[in-house]
Amino acid sequence: MKQDEPIVDMITRFTDIINGLKEFDRKFTKGKLVNKMLRSLVEDWNSLRMLIENTKDVNVYPLEELYGTLMTYELNNAETKEKTRKSKKEINEPPKRQIALKSTNDERSSNTNMSNE
Template sequence: MKQDEPIVDMITCFTDIINGLKGFDRKFTNGELVSKMLWSLSEDWNSLRMLIENTKDVNIYLLEELYGTWMPYELNNAKTKEKTRRSKEEMKEPPKKQISLKSANNEGSSNTNMSDEELNDLVLLVKKWRGF
């Protein structure tokens, strides 16, 4: 199995190969098929492979059950990878702070004459923005 290959593609390829070998009168036991499928998984599937090998008897474990186990695992794994990717992207970009100041536009006069309340608001805003 190739890295990041969908499990459905791997199952299809495996089935094609097995059917081709059956055409040459090659017989496989269920245990052989399950073992070969588990062996052909990529490293992304190590945890599930080990779980199946340690808890199930591969000689009686059906391929259909194996496929049924893999489908939800793959969907869950894809969601987890997407969440991880998003959180890494968010960590790279620092949050953008937005501030707005009150405009005191009096024609003909300068903006340096602020009331005490406006000045206190501005000081609090700067302190909050700088993290004081």
């Protein structure tokens, strides 16, 4: 996986490679495919990779379910990064200046306005 590559692009590339190898009579078990997919994730995905490896039997874990898990993780991670980015931006922004205008009540001008009417 390339850094900042969407998981859908990685899955497509992975599937193309596997299908190309199948044309050369290369056979893979589901477990082997799941392991290869997990190993190809970049470092940002280590927490999810370790969670899957420790909680699931990767030898029988369906590849389609792994794809769904990866897409869900990416979506949730993107939302979290966006919220973090927005909050950091707000913190780093200098406070906005607000200008308050002082109101004056000039009796002379209000009297002349009334007499002109």
